[in-house]
Amino acid sequence: MTRRKFVRKILETWPAAGVVVSALARKASAQKAKLRRFVRAHPMGWYPGPVKPLQDIHKQSKWSG
Amino acid sequence: MKVQCELCPKICLMQPGQSGECRVRINVDGVLRTVVYGYPCSISVDPVEKKPLNHFLPGSVILSLATVGCNLHCKNCQNWEISQANPEDGTAPAEFWPPERLVAACRQLRCPSLAYTYTDPIVYYEYTYDIAKRARQAGIRNVLVTAGYINEPPWRQLLEYVDAANIDLKGITEEFYRDVCSATLKPVQNALVLAKAAGVHVEVTNLIIPTLNDKPEQIRELARWTRANLGAETPLHFSGFYPRYQMRNLPPTSLATLEDARQIGLSEGLNYVYIGNIASKQGQNTYCPACKKLLIERSGYTILQNRLKDGRCPDCSREIQGVWK
Numbered sequence: 249m250t251r252r253k254f255v256r257k258i259l260e261t262w263p264a265a266g267v268v269v270s271a272l273a274r275k276a277s278a279q280k281a282k283l284r285r286f287v288r289a290h291p292m293g294w295y296p297g298p299v300k301p302l303q304d305i306h307k308q309s310k311w312s313g
Numbered sequence: 314m315k316v317q318c319e320l321c322p323k324i325c326l327m328q329p330g331q332s333g334e335c336r337v338r339i340n341v342d343g344v345l346r347t348v349v350y351g352y353p354c355s356i357s358v359d360p361v362e363k364k365p366l367n368h369f370l371p372g373s374v375i376l377s378l379a380t381v382g383c384n385l386h387c388k389n390c391q392n393w394e395i396s397q398a399n400p401e402d403g404t405a406p407a408e409f410w411p412p413e414r415l416v417a418a419c420r421q422l423r424c425p426s427l428a429y430t431y432t433d434p435i436v437y438y439e440y441t442y443d444i445a446k447r448a449r450q451a452g453i454r455n456v457l458v459t460a461g462y463i464n465e466p467p468w469r470q471l472l473e474y475v476d477a478a479n480i481d482l483k484g485i486t487e488e489f490y491r492d493v494c495s496a497t498l499k500p501v502q503n504a505l506v507l508a509k510a511a512g513v514h515v516e517v518t519n520l521i522i523p524t525l526n527d528k529p530e531q532i533r534e535l536a537r538w539t540r541a542n543l544g545a546e547t548p549l550h551f552s553g554f555y556p557r558y559q560m561r562n563l564p565p566t567s568l569a570t571l572e573d574a575r576q577i578g579l580s581e582g583l584n585y586v587y588i589g590n591i592a593s594k595q596g597q598n599t600y601c602p603a604c605k606k607l608l609i610e611r612s613g614y615t616i617l618q619n620r621l622k623d624g625r626c627p628d629c630s631r632e633i634q635g636v637w638k
Contacts, residue, residue, distance in 0.1 A: 287320055
């Protein structure tokens with residue numbers, strides 16, 4: 249392919265590429281709008297695992313720290 | 314709807330039903346929920362020296378709690394059974410303890426302070442915050458034991474209710490934080506500086522892991538950073554590593570390495586450098602930086618003698634930074 253043909257091909261496909269890019273940008277912006285940001289979480293109100301009693305709290309913990 | 318948690322620098326993006334890296338903050342129908350609020354997996358009365366805090370109410374007991382979950386995944390974690398647990402698996406206990414019950418227990422057990430520890434209080438932020446607020450109103454002091462991996466706005470808000478913190482500075486390179494902890498260094502350094510600036514009593518812990526962060530030049534750089542950014546009066550604890558979790562291939566840290574680290578810390582101008590997780594005669598004691606006399610003698614978590622008089626050396630009257638009463 250000559251350089252001239254290559255440049256012509258690019259110019260021919262440019263509008264199509266523009267359409268794809270703008271569609272992708274629209275999609276990304278829509279997804280961004282759907283995103284909700286939080287710093288603080290709301291308490292769930294219930295525990296998702298089994299609720300089991302703790303060990304004797306008067307004793308020193310086996311965990312580090 | 315997707316949810317982004319902006320509590321810590323991980324900034325987890327969660328699809329509905331997904332949790333963040335900490336395993337305890339979940340996207341439920343487009344709302345960020347904490348599943349561990351009010352459900353600690355451990356509550357204990359510990360000596361304050363165990364946190365470790367050597368300049369905060371020495372010899373006192375501290376009501377210490379944790380929920381499961383952590384935003385770091387350190388390969389050497391000593392508490393991985395709870396820090397890396399999924400709440401729904403039921404491998405760790407969980408009992409309902411609303412904030413007011415904890416504060417009441419603290420009073421009943423005559424603990425002058427409460428510690429948020431064992432895992433990382435950052436991931437149970439809302440629970441920590443609510444307890445800390447109530448505890449402060451009740452005249453109880455709040456202590457955080459944390460990796461300090463949190464974003465600045467929530468950190469500043471929490472610090473308003475914090476009296477003391479032991480913050481891990483796990484290494485002094487981004488590579489160490491990335492490879493060993495799946496985190497980054499800068500936010501931790503920022504958290505340390507902010508805590509100090511907020512007037513919180515800060516002590517720093519560095520766990521020395523053979524071959525990974527035990528080179529004298531790394532220890533020197535860490536001590537230098539601590540002195541330059543937090544001040545010479547900041548206590549620094551060099552802790553011994555034990556093979557745990559995903560790092561069972563390395564030997565425990567030798568006493569010699571920890572003693573060398575202590576000497577490096579002192580030579581860099583830090584006034585209080587301690588050795589932890591291993592028996593050490595001098596490395597556990599507090600000495601006056603001016604006249605070098607023994608001030609607080611410790612054996613493990615036990616105070617053998619405390620010669621401080623109103624927070625000062627009884628021999629030369631030099632002020633020793635800390636919270637003594």
